[in-house]
Amino acid sequence: MSRRILVLVGHPDPSPERLCRALASAYAEAAEMAGHEVRKIDLALLEFPLLRTMQEFEHGSIPDSLRGAAEAVLWAEHFVFVFPLWLGTVPAMPKAFLEQVMRPGTAFAYPAKGEAFTKSLLRGRSARLVVTMGMPAAVYRIWFLSHGIAGMRRGILNFVGIRPVRETLFGMVASASEAKRVSWLKQMQRLGERGI
Template sequence: MKITILDGHPDPDAARFVHALADAYAAGARQNGHQVRRIDVARMTFGLLSTKQEFESAEPEEAIRGAQADIAWCDHFVVLYPLWLGDVPARLKGLFEQVFRPGFAFAAARKGRFPTRLLAGRSARIVVTMGMPAVVYRWFFRAHSVKSLQRNVLGFCGFGPVRSLLIGAVENLTPARRDRYLQQMRALGRDAG
């Protein structure tokens, strides 16, 4: 299977757990013979969109075209990010706005019709780390950023199924628990799940 991993943590510090999770997934996938490509938000340089015209018609920058090529290539797309203020970090949101444009991710709707989903036939996995317990985010906050990404971005463009994994209380993980999450990510990578 062809897998593209989007490491959405904007901090390039190797100590960030999201980076370790992405590495573990990639290692598991390669171990089982899957092809893997990586997109690392922390290492990308791109501008933010400010107008509808830029979103609809401006030529994407080289870094964005590269990310689009990696997403178009894959059968399975893995997005990892830390929860910041209840949502994706701003740089990751900016990347989504740049990448998932009309003409690449969807085709404009004809009158009275839903837009054509140009990325159909691909599955996805969302992995989110957070300071709060995952159960609090899932039940009290209703996992709104995950649901929004599943439905309003990935689902809108044709990805399905889109599964998620929430990892809570990351600042308090014991070494043993951290290792269990890394093993889980390796297993998900092996299974392309």
């Protein structure tokens, strides 16, 4: 069954040599070859402001530079976020992007009078977080309890209805051999073919 997949490259450095870009491309190309509809957004190539007030978040308009991205968020059935682990969590750029496009009325709705809970508007969608890091992935999972990624999964994606959210962690990337990198690309191709 084909899916509409949005691949988001969240490495703030626009250098084409970044591993995150190669992983995202491997996934996207394999997904397209398997018959999935794929859109890809490289956040490092976009210019957009930071949100600074609650008023801006709730009532401001999405910047023109992100209108296509916001439409792609509504279009997608499955999201693939590819980013490096910085200070134990997602870098500021992907977080700022999500703040812009996951606004009230788009990704969630505040409760009406008499209702206790917000409404998640992106139900029925799934996601995969693909994260590169300098430490061993097992150490991040076991010792750090994947806390930064867990915050993104629960506090942003699950909050707006996106579940399940699966994780693919690649550790020790700076010292990885070429054979190891090739195996990671093949792993991403297999995930892309399946659209998961």
